[in-house]
Amino acid sequence: MQAQRSPIAQTDDLLVSIQDVTFGYDSRVVLSHVSLDFARGKLIAIMGSSGCGKTTLLRLIGGVVTPQSGRILFSGATVDTADRAALYALRRRMGMLFQFGALFTDLSVYDNVAFPLREHTDLGEAMIRDIVLMKLDSVGLRGAAELGIAQISGGMARRVALARAVALDPEIIMYDEPFTGLDPISLGVTANLIRRLNDATGATSLIVSHDVEECFQICDYAYLMSAGRVIAHGTPAQLKASEEPEARQFIRGEPDGPVKFHYPAEPIAQALGISP
Amino acid sequence: MNPAEITAVLGRTVIDRLAGLGHAAIFFADLVRHMFSSLRRPYLTIAQVHAIGNRSLVIIAASGAAVGLVLALQGYLTLSRYGQADSLGLLVALALVRELGPVLTALLYAGRAGTSLTAEIGLMKAGEQLVAMEMMAVDPRVRVLAPRFIAGVLAMPLLGAVFSSVGILAAYVVGVWMIGVDEGQFWSQMQSGVDVVKDVGNGIIKTLVFGVASTFIALYVGYESKATPEGVALATTRTVVISSLSVLFLDFILTALMFSTP
Numbered sequence A: 001m002q003a004q005r006s007p008i009a010q011t012d013d014l015l016v017s018i019q020d021v022t023f024g025y026d027s028r029v030v031l032s033h034v035s036l037d038f039a040r041g042k043l044i045a046i047m048g049s050s051g052c053g054k055t056t057l058l059r060l061i062g063g064v065v066t067p068q069s070g071r072i073l074f075s076g077a078t079v080d081t082a083d084r085a086a087l088y089a090l091r092r093r094m095g096m097l098f099q100f101g102a103l104f105t106d107l108s109v110y111d112n113v114a115f116p117l118r119e120h121t122d123l124g125e126a127m128i129r130d131i132v133l134m135k136l137d138s139v140g141l142r143g144a145a146e147l148g149i150a151q152i153s154g155g156m157a158r159r160v161a162l163a164r165a166v167a168l169d170p171e172i173i174m175y176d177e178p179f180t181g182l183d184p185i186s187l188g189v190t191a192n193l194i195r196r197l198n199d200a201t202g203a204t205s206l207i208v209s210h211d212v213e214e215c216f217q218i219c220d221y222a223y224l225m226s227a228g229r230v231i232a233h234g235t236p237a238q239l240k241a242s243e244e245p246e247a248r249q250f251i252r253g254e255p256d257g258p259v260k261f262h263y264p265a266e267p268i269a270q271a272l273g274i275s276p
Numbered sequence B: 001m002n003p004a005e006i007t008a009v010l011g012r013t014v015i016d017r018l019a020g021l022g023h024a025a026i027f028f029a030d031l032v033r034h035m036f037s038s039l040r041r042p043y044l045t046i047a048q049v050h051a052i053g054n055r056s057l058v059i060i061a062a063s064g065a066a067v068g069l070v071l072a073l074q075g076y077l078t079l080s081r082y083g084q085a086d087s088l089g090l091l092v093a094l095a096l097v098r099e100l101g102p103v104l105t106a107l108l109y110a111g112r113a114g115t116s117l118t119a120e121i122g123l124m125k126a127g128e129q130l131v132a133m134e135m136m137a138v139d140p141r142v143r144v145l146a147p148r149f150i151a152g153v154l155a156m157p158l159l160g161a162v163f164s165s166v167g168i169l170a171a172y173v174v175g176v177w178m179i180g181v182d183e184g185q186f187w188s189q190m191q192s193g194v195d196v197v198k199d200v201g202n203g204i205i206k207t208l209v210f211g212v213a214s215t216f217i218a219l220y221v222g223y224e225s226k227a228t229p230e231g232v233a234l235a236t237t238r239t240v241v242i243s244s245l246s247v248l249f250l251d252f253i254l255t256a257l258m259f260s261t262p
Helices: A054-061 A084-091 A109-120 A125-138 A154-165 A184-201 A212-218 A236-240 A245-252 A268-272 B003-038 B042-052 B054-081 B085-126 B129-135 B140-179 B183-193 B196-223 B229-259
Strands: A014-025 A028-039 A043-048 A069-074 A094-097 A172-176 A204-209 A221-226 A229-234
Touching: A014 A054, A014 A204, A028 A043, A028 A054, A028 A069, A028 A204, A028 A221, A028 A229, A043 A054, A043 A184, A043 A212, A054 A069, A054 A172, A054 A204, A094 A154, A094 B129, A109 A125, A109 A154, A125 A154, A154 A184, A172 A184, A184 A204, A184 A212, A204 A212, A212 A236, A221 A236, A221 A245, A229 A236, A229 A245, A236 A245, B003 B140, B003 B196, B042 B054, B042 B085, B042 B140, B054 B085, B054 B140, B085 B129, B085 B140, B085 B183, B085 B196, B085 B229, B129 B140, B140 B183, B140 B196, B196 B229
Parallel strands: A043 A204, A043 A221, A094 A172, A172 A204
Antiparallel strands: A014 A028, A014 A069, A221 A229
16 A cells, blocks of 8 residues: 555645655554655545544644654655744645634634734735635635634634635645534535635645545545554545455444454453353 | 662653753743744733733732731831831831742732733643644744743732832831821831842842743743643642742742842
């Protein structure tokens, strides 16, 4: 799997390339020699159960953590966590949507979306106002601009965070578990927004999620991970037809398979003191 | 456990503690370094001076008044035994300006502003706000931490001055109006006995040092807290304990340096 490059990478227009990366904390290995490629303009999903290393991938691309081996290329440049200035220059081309929004609670909705514009551009307040209102309009929250963060719901918070993440029109938008904990309407709204944004801006979208159904509906390509390795990748149709046992269990939501139902323990007869 | 294991555990503990101290020292150096970048945006610092300083005024003033009242009462009791009741003003002023003002202000500051800083930074960390800022290529140390650090260092001497002033006024009310100490003696002995540089000046230096220490500790403990509700709760208590002990210990060192007879 790791040796051959995925079909999506056969176009030479790669925005992000993760090459043979290993990462872990102390004794625990989170990612083991993983290689993934993300083409420009595509909507790619990274799926897997909790703890398989998918959120870590986003942090590696953003340079929040440093891999123990291997390297990450963003638009040809290596993501080097040691060079802060270069790293910041790269980050200005990225947008990240955190799981619960990570909005700045001391600022209003308007000020949150205006934050990257005020920090990184010299635009006047009138121009910033236009851009902020347009971004909020694209997520359907222009009317909520004056509200405080404490006054909006979780689903709304995520949409504001999305508006903030795309304020500078980034080349890549990374979504960390965007579908978790949403009601059916918000789920539909979010999935729709992600797809529309991807198509309208030409940005690359990376979704980290374990919601197979929603991801398959909107993504162009998907990677399936387990225990720090990529176990399958392909278009949604290819993955649904995959014969790989762990991939099948995950995609079909089967309770038992390669990923065991029972936590390792002695046989129950032994635990209850019954001789078989 | 055999001696080898005990030595290993001891060694591990010492190494970990030293590493922690080193980490704290690097954090402090970073704070000071980024202080100058954040001075380019004074509105951030001013907002923090308001949050840290103005909001502490009530507790500082109230405590200053209470301490001044008690000082006057106790001071009068002891001084009048030796017929020195007229020196009450001098006693109260020196006690407040040299010691009680700086130290008590710092302890109250650690309890009120220190815990609020720690909780705020800890909750921002728990809500991933600091990582979000990093991902937007904005250095949280410049935008969030350094303004709070400068604000704390600026606010402390001012709060200390308020504490001492309110204390002296409260002592005046009790001593002169209620007990009947001579008003002229109260103020004139204070005027001649309190040296602006040696007493008031050293008191201000103390508040500056305590401000640096308490604010740094509050920010560091918040920044290093575990991103859970329990972690933040633990961090706020740690801030108060470590700040208070540091203030008292620093006070000893500073007093020895400033006021010991040559």
